[in-house]
Every structure is written in structure tokens, then in C-alpha cells.
Amino acid sequence: MILLKRILTFSLLIILSTAGFAQEVLWASKVLGYSSEYRPESFGHAFRARQILGEPNKLPVFGNSRCAWSPADADGRNEEWIKVGFSKTIQARQIAIAENFNPGAIVRVYAYDPSGKEFLIAETPAAQQTVTGRMLRVFPKQEMLINAVKLVLQPGKVSGFNQIDAVGISESTTPIEAKINLTKGMNLKTQKENMGDAINTKGQEVAPIISPDGKTLFFTRSNFEGNIGSPKSQDVWFSTLNDKNQWTKAANIGSPINNAGHNAVTSISADGKTIYLINVYRPDGSMYFGFSRSFKTKTGWSFPKESKIFNLMENATSMELTVSPFENTLIIAVQRADTEGSRDLYISFLQKDNTWSEPRNLGPVINSADDEGTPFLALDNKTLYFSSQGHSGYGEADLFLTRRLDDTWLNWSKPENLGPAINSPLWDAFINIPATGDYAYFSASDKSLGQEDIFRIRMSPEIKPEPVAVLSGNVFEGQTTKPVKSDIVADIKESNEAFAKASYDAETGEYRLVLPLKEIYKISALAEGYFPVSEDIDLSGDSTFRTIRKNLYLQPIKAGQQIRLNNTMFMQSSSEVVPSSFAELDRIVSTMNSYPAMEILLEGHTDNQGEVQKNVKLSADRVEQVKKYLLSKGIEGKRIQTKAWGPARPIASNATEQTRQRNRRVEFTILKI
Template identity: 30%
Template sequence: MIVGLAVPGFGQEALSTSNKKALDFYNRAMENFAQRRTEETIQLLNKAIEQDTAFTEAHLKLGQVYEYARRPELALQTYQRAIRQQPGKPATGLAYQFVGTYLLKKGQYGQALTYLDKFGTFFTPQSSQGKRVERLRQTALFGQQAIQNPLPVKPRPLPAAVQAFPSQYFPVLTADEQTLVFTVLKPEGDEDLMVATQQAETWSAPSPLSERINTPRNEGTPSLSADGRTLVFTACNERNGLGSCDLYISRKTGTEWSAPQNLGPSVNTRFWDSQPALSADGRRLFFVSDRPGGVGRRDIWCSQLGNDGQWQTPFNLKNINTAFDEASPFIHANGQTLFFASDGHIGMGGYDLFIADSTATGWSNPQNLGYPINTADDQAALFVAANGTRAYYSHEESGDVQRSKLYVFDLPASIREKIRPVSYLKGVIADAGTKKPLGATIELIDLETNKVISRVQSDAETGQYTAVLPSGGEYALYVNVPGYLFKSLSFDFKQKREGEGLNLSVPLEPIRSAGRETLNNIFFESGRFGLAEKSRVELDRLAQFMEQNPTVKVEISGHTDDRGDAAANLELSRKRAQSVVSFLVKAGIGPERIRSAGYGETKPLVPNSSEENRQQNRRIEWRIL
């Protein structure tokens, strides 16, 4: 963070020259500057310096005028001459400030420290200005250390086919990295949202996201759910807006996006609300706002989607935000890792990118992502792939015309270690017989805590879905459609694993013609029939299904592999089935609606030729009677 300090203005002070001509040019320069005649002021100050090259105050004033005229290189040279003439004079403080902060902005940290160290001697350490100088020093020290320990980062631009505009920025992708949405600045000054898709590692040319979303006004900073079917974006100066910039939401069904809806007064205010970051399941929304009640000027806030489908009152991320500005939050698909930009946390100058993790007691202490991800330039935003291997961003090129391109780089190991990678599961939900696509509810539940980790809907027109699967635990996935048997799937990610995608289409059986379904999340200890505690998730779902379908009667059947005595296996399968029946009865399901059966090893799903196959054969099934 580079800040300006209070420095002397163009007031009168004792001057270091007795040369009358120099003083005359100097005084005339002050009169011209009071009337904002910049060029005349510069000419007169240069003439004063020609009369007396040791006229330090003339050098200082000329440096100030060059600052005012936005000629930083000339200001730098002029201030450095003033410092060389009178290095210890307090009046040169403004020169030390400019040179130190200028070199800091240029990433010349070692040189900046020389000037900042001297500048700091003009203030007491506990004064407000002394603290600001120390903050600049800490920035220079951090930048110097970061450059000495660079990360192995090699950015590469996305293919030219994607970069069809002079300026494209704020890239976001779906969990499978096959769909890319970003903001473009058109030559006429209009910001719109564009989309490109990838097939066989080839990116398409971008096309407008939707006529319902893009307007002659500005739309930008998009954020997508993992399946790419929920979009939150920023639009400014809209007729139905509540403030200067508001957040809007649109949902995709089939190939069509819905008309954007303002997120309403629970999220938007009469102040500036922008830069959304939607969680993978679309149920948490991070964004930036300058509304009152925050920690700093622009803070990161978070709103959660209630069970009633309404966004709740946002809360401030108080141990993330600083007294300065935060920007561009991005919540990783794992739902735990937050990336954001800040000019408040110590970095390399300007906005740096940081990472923090959600913990039981709040967010962890933000960590700087390091060099060369961060530099002395502002770093706007970062999107990290679900599997934690790649990061996407935009880089603004220097020049008179605004130009920026999209880039991708492989995350170095030191950062990947901080990110819990996730897998994604995608496919199509359809009727098992007719193949008709179904709009299903897909829920991922932690088997240890019985908590819903994510809840997504498949597309009602296409049946397509994408669900995020975290690593490091055991999870049950449930697919539900009214009038159909629910489908349960089991995923054991207790061992650390790299995130990778899984394709799984799920056929659902209508209740009226249903066959057998395996309950994939019923667990027993080896050779025993007592239900493991983590079976409760599945059993609760089965009980809920029977409550919702009060005329349905079911058979619960137990099955084993071929290891051990056949008669013992038969008895074990019967007892296991009966354990499930007993649970359902205790849950309030009438015993007349449930029948148990044990088949032992007589009905294997697959040959008992491997441990993996035997595991499939050890199961509990259910079917409609």
C-alpha cells in the first residue's frame, strides 16, 4: 500500500539564495502557479535555477509542479537534485516522499529504502506520519525479499481466438474448465460479457453471453456457479438499480439465460456494490461494497442464500478487511479458500493478491501469493481451477490505449499445498426408460457430520448437472426427483488426492415401474450386522422417501460376497436387512410397509473375482413391492 503524506505546500519559507534575479524568477513563478499557469511556472523556475543552481527551494517547487503536471520522470530528477543539495533539511521531506514512493511503485525496492529511511527521520515513530512512513518501509522490505525468492511461475496467454478484443479481463470458468466467461471493453466504450467454450483443448471464438444480459450500458465482473448455470454480475447506472453499481443474477435453462434480476435491498444498497464471487453451489455470494459499517473504505462482504431462496443480510469479513481497500474476491470451488486483492495488507505496493482459508473460528491470516504473481503493479483478480493446478487472470499492457489480455499459469507447489483440490461430477439425469431429461436435486452430504456440503439442480431441459466433490472425506451423493426412486452414490476421498473430473450419468427409475436400487451408503463392520453411525445419512433419506410416498411398500434385501460359509453368509445378510428395517420402524415407518429378505451370496452383481467386485456384492438393496 502506497500512501501520500502531509507535506509542505507552496507557502513562504526562508530561502537558500540571495541572488536577486533568481528570487525574482521564483516569485513570478509562484504568482503564475497560483493562477494555474503550469508551463509559465516551469519556465520561470528553470530560469531561477539557471541563476543559482544551488537554489534548493526552486528545485523543490519545480518538482512539485512536475508532479502537478503529471510528469513523474522530470519530478524524480528534480527532487533528487534537491536532496543532493540539502539532504538533511526538513523542507526536502516532500522530495524524499516522492522519490521513495516513486521508486516503490517502480519495484526498485532497495533504492526506495534509502530514501524512505531518511524520510522517516523527519517524524517521530509514533506519529501518524511516522507510522505511514514505516508502512512504506515494510512494503519495500517485503518487495525486496519477495523478488529474492521468486516462485516458478510462467504465464502464457490464452489462444488468440479468445482474445478478440483490445481489452478483455475478469475471467471465470466452470468447474470442468470447458466454459469461459469474461468482460470485454468494446471500442465504443461499452462493457459486455462474452463466453467461449473449449472442446478437445481448442477454444472457440468468444460470443456475446446473452442479449438479455448485455445492454448498451456496462455489464462486467461476472461470477459463475460450478455448473455454469447461475451467473452473478455487476451492472451500473441501471434504471432499476438501488445504487451506482448493483449486483444482478441470471439463471440458464437449456441454452437460454433468464432476464437478470436485481439481487434486491438485502444485498444491494444506495452505495457501490460490485465484484461478485459466487460459491460453486451458488449458495454463498462474496462481493465488494463501500457501504457504511465496514472496516475500511471498500470491504468484502458475504451473503448466504436462505432455504426460502432469498439472499440474507450480508456480513462483513472483518478479519480479512483492512482500513484500506479490498477487491476482487474469489471463493475456490472447495468453498474454503478465498483469494482476494488488497492494498491494505503488506505487499509489494498497490493491490496484491492474497489467500486465506475458512476455519472453525473464522478466516486464517491472509498470506501474500508472492512474486511474480504479485509485483509493484496492481494485481486485479485471480481465478483458480477446481483441481487447484491452474490460475487464470488478466494483465493490462502499458500504453496510451487500454489493452489487456487473458493469461493462465500453473500454480507453483507452494501455493497448491494451501488449496484443498476438488473433483467435479457431471453428467445427465434422465428417466431410465424413456431417457427424458429430468430436473433433479443433487445433494452432497458429509457422512461424518450429516451436513449438506452442496445442493445443485440439474437442467430441467437437458438433465445436465455438475456437482463439486471435495477431497479429504467420505461423502454421499443423492439424486432426487418427485415420482422416482432416489439414487445414492458413495465417494471416499479420505486419502489426499488431486482433483479430477468424473463423468456419471444417472438413470432414475419411476416409482410405478422401479426395479432394485442399491443403498450405497449403508455400512457394517466386517462380519457384523450392527449399523455404523455414518449409515444414518442414507437411512434418514430412505425414511424421508417413504414419508413422502405413504402408499409405497418396499423390500429391503441383504447380500454378501462368497467368502466364508454360505449358510453363515445367508444368516448375516438376513440380519443386516433386518437392521435396516428396524431403523425405519423406529423412524416412524409402519412395519406393514417394509419386508426384509436375505440372499447371502446367491445374487452377486459381478463375479467375486477381485476385492473390488466383492465389495460391490456386499450390499443392501431396496425395491418397490
């Protein structure tokens, strides 16, 4: 060991965030050795030596944290130590030590140069402090190259577990500070709004679930005399938005959703017709751990049906989850054997048998050694909001957002704190956002009427999900306008990939689809006894939220019925069928297979651009290409007749390209069934 000529005393400064200061800080990236680590649990990494790595997880707030290193014994008589390394060597002018809990036990700080030589750069007696935590900074007077630091503690001199959140070095003498990772450009002046006594009581109101159309708010209420079970149990309540844009007095959702046990809605489908619930419901009124779903009917909600998650966790007793807007992905907050610490967020996918795959950990970018919970996946299918006690924030638990970076669902952006307008020094969790993205609804302890209350806040653009479009409408029979119970499917036109599904039933209301922007979709309605109908919805040029009304009209399968196929089946002046139309032609194949005696007439039409004879030939070539495709799928040629009309039978003006496109079409008529 080389002792510097001038032994330094410690310098303590706690500084608030300074905007615009670009100071580079190297936080420890590897543990080179340690004397002991606290291991209170058989799984997870809470309080382990590895928790000292990276930027602070607790500071600038102080207090006990599972995301900090702690020696094995509180008040131990022996010295404890930990040595950390950095990703590169720098001319360090400052060392910062984030003592998040029971500070004052550090007695010596050593630094190491690239050759491994040890320098004692600070020494002071251990002493009990009057503060909960602190950022301890050492400023060596003698410049030196540093790539490792060792801390020595005397736990017996400072009562309680002595925890260290992080260690950093810098070439600057500007005091290193712990920063909260806020979303850039965030509006910090927005104020949250208590939802008032229509929603909140002296009891506990948590877990708001807003319907995608923003008109129904479900939530969980406990410690309230109006619950079906005991006042201490949880019941589902709901409120609706009236014509005056006011929330009505909340009502108990009643049976079968509520019973004597704990009941809570945890997610809702994009069309608002399926709610997901904690626990599995038995007919006798008892429940067990798991989750269920209930469907909207003309008389209310159906008895909840179990949704099974493979190998969830035999001894788990609680979880929270969010269902993706397309109902094929779950994000679950639960504690499992492979957890980072307390509860983590996991991903699970819907299987062909309608069960869910074994949960897979979302990884250390999101999950910490502390608690991550209350996930909400926004309707853009990319933006994930969650609460955490393991990322730097303002209080007991804060709300964060992260964005999905690819289709593996395992790569996410660094979590961003939603800021002090939402997060308080107390508990904040359970955020939920409708399709418009105008308001966020969440639970908080601060400024409540009783216990936890439900609040809302107007969303600033920086923390909104990506905008979507909401497509809704009815499905009718073409001639009679009689409502037709049907399934609605949205395919991405370019790839023919099934993207979203909904259902239409006049008894339960309109169909509704939530569609991310920047795509062209093919919307299809399917019902037994009717030929499927498809229409394109072009959102490729949209950049802001929009609502679209689209009624769909189905044609019954009967002799004499004429059906028009998608008018973008061909490129201009070409007879080649574009691949995005294959799915529609496959529906003709499916229909003809279902009706083995069916015979059809294919008729081709063009616009009036160019010579008439060439257009007649083009229309003939087009129907032959469609026929060729049907033959390739096993349909007999004797069942298909063709006719080419060229430009002779327009259904729209030929004045513009948009209207001419409607005239470039193929129709088929059912001759025999």
C-alpha cells in the first residue's frame, strides 16, 4: 500500500439536481471482492454485493433498500470491506459513495491505479450520523489514475445494517449527485386531480382500469361497509362518464364478479367486452390463486372462467397482470424462483390451446432487487407502465415507463420516472390510460380523502403512449340491414398477418378495434352463412389519435348473390394478383369447399384509361389470374366461369385516380349452390 502524503477527511454534500450540467460519472461496473453480503432469502439478489454496481437505485431518496449492498451482519464487530472496479481508467478528482441507509460506518477509502497499486486516500473514525443517508464525496488533492476503489467499514460503530447503493468516480470536482431518470422535456407543472367523492371514500380505492373508450372506470375498493364480503375484503366497483362529462357515483359491480373473497379487475380487452380478474372462481363461491376472465353479456358479466398460466409458481400468493390489447400477451408481476429480488415483471404468451406459456423474466433493465409491480401495457402494444421501489424516485414506490424495442418482448428502454406531478414521497401505483391518451388514472396515498385514492392527470406528450386509431361500428346484412353476429379480424395488409380480433353482437354493442398507426390494415367481417367482407383502413400517413366509424355489410351465400372483391387486388395496368389479396381469395376457396356444389361467375372490370380493347383484354387476364389461383387451391375448373367487361360497367366516376381505383375490380356471382 502507498500512503499519500496528505490524508483527506470526508466531504459530505447533498445537492439537488442541476439542469444542464453534463458531468461524466463512471459508476462501478464490477465487484472485485468483498468480505460478506446479507442474504435474507434463498432466491433473488437483494442486498448482495452486486447491488453496489451501476448508478444509484435509491438515492436521492434515503432509506432501507434491497438494491444496495449490505454486510451480512448488522453491528458486527469485525471490519467489512468491498472492492469495485470501473469500465475504464480515469484521472479521478472525486469519489462518490451513496450511503443510502445508516451512514457513517466507512472508515477508509482506497484507490487503485492500473498497475494494481493501492493508495489510502481517505481515513476517518466511524460515527453514528443524524441523517438517514447521504452522498459521501472524497476529493483527492493529488491527481491519480484510478480504475478501482475499496471501502472499509466498521459496522459495530453505527447501529443497523450499513447499506451502500453505489460508488462513482469523476474527473470533475463538481460534486457528483444522484439523479432521477426523468423523461426528457417533461412538463413538471401539471397537477394531479383527486377523482372526488363519486369515486373515492374514507376507505381504500386502488387499481383503476379505464375502458379503452374512456367512458367506464373499474376499480378495487376495500375497507368499506358497502362491499359484498366483509368490509376489509376487496370488491370491484365502477363508474361511468355521463353526457355532462362527469363521473357518476360508483356502484358495486355485484355478482358473479364480487363474492365474499378478494375481487379485482386487473385488465380489460381493447373492445371493452372482456375483463380479466385476479383469482380463479369456483361455483361454490370460493376462490384460489390464479386469474380469470369474464365476458360482457346483454344482462351483465358472465361467471369468470379460469385462464391457466403454465408453471406460474406453486407457492405464489399474489400477482398483478396486464393483458395486451390483442389479448395474446401477458405481463405479470409475481415473485418466482428466478426473481431479481422481490416481485419482478414477466412475459407470457397465449398458446394454441388458450393457455399461457411459462412466464419469462423481463430482465435487469426493468427488474431490480426490490419490488416491481402494477404493470399496464398501453394500447400501442409498446409502452409499459409499472411501479417500482428499485429505481431512483421520489418516495416509497414510483411509477415509471419503458418502451418495447423489438418483438422478442425482452428488450426494453431504460425506465423513465413519470415525475413529481405523479410521483410523491408516498406510494404511487396502478396507472391506466384510455385510447385517447389524454388522461392517466392512477392510485396514490398523497392528498387522499381516506386511505389510497384514485387520481387522474392530463398526460404530457413525453409520457404518452404512441397514438392509435379506434375503429368501431356495426355489421349488417347487405340487403336487409339486419344486424349480423360476426367476428372481426384486422390483418396487416402488407404481410397478411392477423393483427387484432373483435366480435360484434347487437346485444353487447359495437365492435371495436384499436390499431397502431403507420400501417395499412385489411378489416374483415366473418359470419356463418355469409361471404366474408374486407375493407382497407389506411393509417400509414396518420400521426395523431383518431376515431373511425366503419359499418360492414355482409352478403348472404345464396344463388344469384353478387360479391365484389377487394379493389386493390391488382396494380395499375397489371393482371398479377398482389400477395396481400391471397387471404381474400383463400376465403373464396374456403366457401367453395364448404359448398361443394357451388358454381361461380368471375367478372373483370377496368377503369377507362387507355384503349378499350386493351382494357377488355386486361380485365380478361385478371379474371383468368384469379381463376388460376382458385384452381391451384384445388377448385375444379368446371365450377368457375369468367367474363371480361373492360371499362363498360363502371361503379364510380373515372375523373380521379381514387375513384378509378374502385372501377378496377373483380366481382363474382354465385350461379349455383
